Amino acid sequence: MNEVFTWVGGGIGALVAARWLVQRLQLSKAKHPSLRGHARMALRLAKWVPFYEYDDSEYFGVDGAPAEVQQLRRRAFERLARQFRDKAPRTLEQSALLEDGISDLEFVNHYRVPFQFRNRVHEQLKLGCLVEETRERHLKDLDGNWSLDVTGAYGMNLFGYEVYKQCIERGVERARALGPVLGPYHPVIADNVQRLQKIAGLDEVSFHMSGTEAVMQAVRLARYHTRKSHIVRFCGAYHGWWDGVQAGVGNPRPAREVYTLKDLSEDSLRVLRTRKNIACVLINPLQAMHPNGNAPSDSMLVTSERSVGYDKAAYAAWLQKVREVCTKRGIVLIFDEVFLGFRLAVGGAQEYFGIKADLVTYGKTLGGGLPVGVVCGRADLMRRFRDEQPTDICFARGTFNSHPYVMTAMNEFLQYLEKPEAQATYVGLDARWDNCAKVLNERLAAQQLPMRVANMVSIWATKFTQPSRYSWMFQYYLRAQGIAMSWVGSGRFLFSHDFTDGDFDEFCERFLAAAVAMRNDGWWWASPQLTHKAIKRQVLREMVRTLLGRKRKANRMQAVPSGPSEPSGAAPESATPELATSGAAHRLGPVRHRVE
Numbered sequence: 168m169n170e171v172f173t174w175v176g177g178g179i180g181a182l183v184a185a186r187w188l189v190q191r192l193q194l195s196k197a198k199h200p201s202l203r204g205h206a207r208m209a210l211r212l213a214k215w216v217p218f219y220e221y222d223d224s225e226y227f228g229v230d231g232a233p234a235e236v237q238q239l240r241r242r243a244f245e246r247l248a249r250q251f252r253d254k255a256p257r258t259l260e261q262s263a264l265l266e267d268g269i270s271d272l273e274f275v276n277h278y279r280v281p282f283q284f285r286n287r288v289h290e291q292l293k294l295g296c297l298v299e300e301t302r303e304r305h306l307k308d309l310d311g312n313w314s315l316d317v318t319g320a321y322g323m324n325l326f327g328y329e330v331y332k333q334c335i336e337r338g339v340e341r342a343r344a345l346g347p348v349l350g351p352y353h354p355v356i357a358d359n360v361q362r363l364q365k366i367a368g369l370d371e372v373s374f375h376m377s378g379t380e381a382v383m384q385a386v387r388l389a390r391y392h393t394r395k396s397h398i399v400r401f402c403g404a405y406h407g408w409w410d411g412v413q414a415g416v417g418n419p420r421p422a423r424e425v426y427t428l429k430d431l432s433e434d435s436l437r438v439l440r441t442r443k444n445i446a447c448v449l450i451n452p453l454q455a456m457h458p459n460g461n462a463p464s465d466s467m468l469v470t471s472e473r474s475v476g477y478d479k480a481a482y483a484a485w486l487q488k489v490r491e492v493c494t495k496r497g498i499v500l501i502f503d504e505v506f507l508g509f510r511l512a513v514g515g516a517q518e519y520f521g522i523k524a525d526l527v528t529y530g531k532t533l534g535g536g537l538p539v540g541v542v543c544g545r546a547d548l549m550r551r552f553r554d555e556q557p558t559d560i561c562f563a564r565g566t567f568n569s570h571p572y573v574m575t576a577m578n579e580f581l582q583y584l585e586k587p588e589a590q591a592t593y594v595g596l597d598a599r600w601d602n603c604a605k606v607l608n609e610r611l612a613a614q615q616l617p618m619r620v621a622n623m624v625s626i627w628a629t630k631f632t633q634p635s636r637y638s639w640m641f642q643y644y645l646r647a648q649g650i651a652m653s654w655v656g657s658g659r660f661l662f663s664h665d666f667t668d669g670d671f672d673e674f675c676e677r678f679l680a681a682a683v684a685m686r687n688d689g690w691w692w693a694s695p696q697l698t699h700k701a702i703k704r705q706v707l708r709e710m711v712r713t714l715l716g717r718k719r720k721a722n723r724m725q726a727v728p729s730g731p732s733e734p735s736g737a738a739p740e741s742a743t744p745e746l747a748t749s750g751a752a753h754r755l756g757p758v759r760h761r762v763e
Contacts, residue, residue, distance in 0.1 A: 190441060190442065193434070193437055193438055193441060194426065194438055194442075196434045197426075197428045197429055197432060197434040197435045197437065197438045198402075198427065198428060198429065199402040199427075199428075199429045199459045201402075201459070202415075203402050203403050203415070203427075203459065203460070203461060204402045204427055204428075204429065204459070205427075206414030206415035206421065206422060206425070206427050207414075207415070207421050209415040209416050210415050210416055210418070210421060213415075213416045215714070216710065217710060217713045217714050217717065218282060219283060219709065219710075219713045220282070220283050220284070220285070220286055220287070221283055221284065226284070226287060227240040227241050227244070228240075229283075229636050229705075230635070230636040230637070230692070230693070230694075230697055230702075231694055231696070231697065232689070232692045236689040236692045237689075239688055239689040240637075240688060240689050240690060242688075243688035243689070243690075244291070244292075245291075247292060247643055247644075247647055248291040248292055248293070250647055251292060251293055251294070251646075251647070252293065254310065254312060255295050255308050255309070255310040255312055256310065257309045257310050258295035258297050258308040258309040258310050258312075259293045259294075259295050261295075261297055261309060262293075262294070262295045262296045262297055263293070265296065265297075272296055275654040276289055276294075277289065278464075278466045278654075279294075279465060279466060279639075279642070279654060279656060280465060280466055280468075280639045281466060281467070281468065281469050281639060282466075283706075283709075284639070292643055294646065295308055295309070297309050301316070301328040301329075301332075303327065303328070303329065303665070303670075304316055304327065304663065304665065304666060304667075304670050306651050312649070313649070314646075314649045314650060314651035315649060315650050315651065315670070315673055315674060315677065316328075316651045317627075317650060317651065317652060317660040317661060317662060317674070318651055318652055318653045318661065319626075319653070319659075319660075319661020319662075319663070320531075321506075321531065321653065322505075322506040322507070322508060322510075322531045322532065322661065323531040323532050323534075323536065324532070324661070324663050325508060325509060325510055325532045325663060325664055326532075326583070326589060326592070326663060326664050326665060327663045327664070327665035328663075329665075330580075330583060330665070331535060331536030331580075332536070333579070334535035334536055334576050334579035334580050334583065335535060335536045335537060335576050335579075337575075337576075337579045338535060338537075338572060338573075338574075338575035338576030338577075338578070338579050339572060339575070339576075341355065341575040341578075341579075342571040342572045342574070342575040345571050346571070347570065347571065347572070348571060349566060349567065349570070352569055352574070353569075353571040353574050353575060355574050355575050355578045356374075356569060356574050358578055358581075359372075359574060359577055359578055359581060360372045362578075362581040363529075363541065363543055363581075364543070366509075366513065366514055366515070366543075366581075366584075367514075367515070367517070367527050367543035368514070368517065368523065369526075369527065369543040369544050369545060370544065370545055370546035370549065371543070371544060371545075371546050371549040372541060372542070372543050372549075373541070373542045373549065373563070373568075374539070374540070374541055374568045374569045374573075374574075375539070375540030375541065375542065375563075375565060375568055376538060376539070376540060376565050376566075376567050376568060377407075377530060377538060377539075377540045378407060378503075378505030378506070378528060378529075378530030378531060378540045379406075379407030379408060379409055379505075379540070380407075380540045380565065381505065381528040381529065381530055381540030381541055381542050382406050382407050382409075382412065382449070382501075382503055382505065382528050382540075383407070383409055383411065383563075384542050384563045385447075385501050385503075385526045385528050385542050385544070386398055386411060386412070386446075386447060386449070386501070387561055387563065388499075388526065388542075388544070388548055388549065388551070388561055389446045389447035389499035389501065389525075389526065389548065390446045390447070391551075391561040392499070392547065392548050392550075392561075393446040393447070393497065393498070393499060395443075395444050395445060395446035396424045396444050396446065397424045397425065397426055397442070397444045397445050397446060398411070398412070398424065398425055398426070398445070398446055398447050398448070398449060399425075399426045399428055399435075399438075399439065399445055399447070399448045399449065399498075400412055400414070400425060400426070400427055400428075400449045401427070401428055401429070401430045401435070401449075401450070401451075401454060401458075401459070402427055402428065402429055402430060402458075402459040402460075403430075403454060403457065403458075403459050403460045403461045403462075404430075404449065404450075404451040404453075404454050404503075405451060405453075405461075405462060405506075406449050406451060406503050407505075410422060411423075411425070412425065412449065414427050415427075426438065426442075426445070429459055430454055430458035430459045430485070431458050431459075431481065431482070431485050436488055436489070436492055439489070439492045439493070439496060439498060440492055440495075440496065445496070445498050446498070446499060447498060447499035447500070447501050447526075448489060448493055448498055448499070448500050448501065449501050449503055450486065450489070450500065450501065450502050450503060450516075450524070451503045451506070452482075452502065452503075452504065452507055452511070452516035452519075452520065453506055453507055453623070453626070455477055455478075455479070455482040455623060456475055456476070456477050456621070456623040456626060456628065457474060457475045457476075457628070458482075459474075460474045460475070462655060462658065462659065463475055463628045463655070463658030463659060464655040464656065464658050465638075465639045465641075465642050465655060465656030465657055465658055466639070466655075466656075468631075468638050468639040469636075469702065469703070469706060470634055470635075470636075470699040470702040470703060471631040471633065471634055471635045471636075471638040471699075472631075472634075472699050473628065473629070473630050473631060473658065475621040475628040475630055475658075476621050477621065477622065477623040479520075479597070482520065483520045483521060483522070486520050486522045487521075487522060490522050490523065493525075499525045499526060499548060500524050500525050500526075501524060501525065501526045501527070501528065502515070502516055502517060502522075502524040502526070502527045502528070503528050504516055504527055504528060504529055505528055505529060505530035505531060505540070506530075506531065508529060508530070508531055508532040508533060509532060509533075509584065510532075510624065510625060510626070511596075511624055512593060512596075513584060513590070513593060515527065515529070525544060525545055525548055526542060526543070526544035526545070526548055526549075527542070527543045527544070528540065528541065528542055528543075529541040529543070532580070533577060533580065533581075534573055534576060534577055534580070535573075535576030535577050535578075535579050535580035536576060536580075537572065537573045537576045537577075538573070539573050539577060551563065589664075592664035592665070593664075596624055596625070597624060600622055600624050600625050600662070601622065603622075603671055604620050604621070604622040604627065606675070607620055607675050607678065607679075608620060610675065610679060611679070611682065614679065614682075614683065616679075616682045616683070616686060617631055617632045617633045617635075617686075617691050618630060618631050618632060618641070618682060619632060620660075625661065625662040625663075625664070625666075626659065626660070626661055626662075627659070627660040627661075627662070628657075628658050628659055628660070629641065629657040629658065633691065633693055634693060634697050634698055634699050634701075634702060635690070635691055635693060635697070636697075636702060637690040637691070638690075638691075639656070640685060640690050641656075641657050641681065641682070641685055642656035642657045644681035644682070644684055644685045645657060645677070645678065645681045647681065647684075648677040648678075648680050648681045648684075649677055650674070650677050650678070650681070
């Protein structure tokens, strides 16, 4: 009898192990093959990437360009540096004073370009961070220089700065009598709730202080009500900087209970169908523009490869499949619309793609120009307690949630959203911006310039059509032509809905002038041997050489005897043979993590 039990137990154990193995293989297959799809591995490897930089002899010719092209680039670099200094001395001076005191500014200034080039860029191509006025689609710095603004204010500026200035001014006036009372609500909140219920098509609303907080609460509610542990995010998607969803580089701690899966993949759907521990699926609809890719930042333009492109029908079909699986499996589907907000449609991505979510998060533009986060959801998912278990609650509060000034500015925005002039901006929205991108691409092609633009409605990105080590320089040529961008550079332009045909013509002229100037200055010189793969191999060799050089130096230092016999002076690092291989001496610095 014992033998029978042993045999049966062994068989059950084998079946359980086989089932676990199958699920594990399915999960592995559903991860994107790049490091973006393997967050923990990416985090480990990031700690091994050494900092090094190109010295003066190679900085302008790391792609093998001949001496005359290198000299052309050097003169252009110096000319741009003078232009920035001469054009905005006061702005640059005041901005420099802030860098030592504002850690965010220090960070973005170090991650505008690939790290091998960053120190020289940071020292010479100075950029200001201060502006004092907006007028229609333009920003003015402290020196009176006006730039055409396509930063989008991180997604907030949808209808134009004039609209938001008015929302804030009227909102402040409406809240003036109450002031910053926290706890009790300003009565305008009732109208906000009704309008948001109508927009989102959902039952209840909660207010928060930022988009990140709104996503945190949505995920917490999903876990609370499903009693399941894991969340699914898709490769490259951003859902705020908190530990719970920022898997991989940028988060010192590995994200727990998070599956990072491939976008647009049947393998990912299979995981959703078979796993029993998934509480929710997070969707950032902006990923439709770069599925399985991070935000297209110039700091990552090592080879000029940038995977951006948009297929509305394909992405809508994908979302429909995700919706069906989530419904069948009892998984909460969360649309994170903090960034996109109401850019695609008055009803947001739900209306635009024709997909209903269980929870939706909003932020940025919804605050009428002030900071805000909002969660809208089904009544059963929004409840934060259980009647049958009074001490089992899902807590979420914040000191400044539902701040009176935010609520009144929000109400002004929501009222504006229903006005005919706002509604008119959505008519033919896709066709308008598709045509604008087509016009610019045709002009780029006519002048044989190695770039094109890709667009998702009014969000654009620059694509480069040939390998290069220097495409990251394009952002500086754009700035020299008076185009204001966010710190990620040429990878993201956000056009407000109040952009006129004249504004677009101005953008095209400046964009083309920047591209022609960059070509004429030799930055896009290329040899047939300069391929994306060749560049990646070159950078890998540089990293390995740097690590080996650092290890040899450490070993030599350990071997040097201490005491009076120690030499009084040491040869400079650049004189050591291991750092001068192939004529490419690198100044070594501390290992730094690559942060996106």
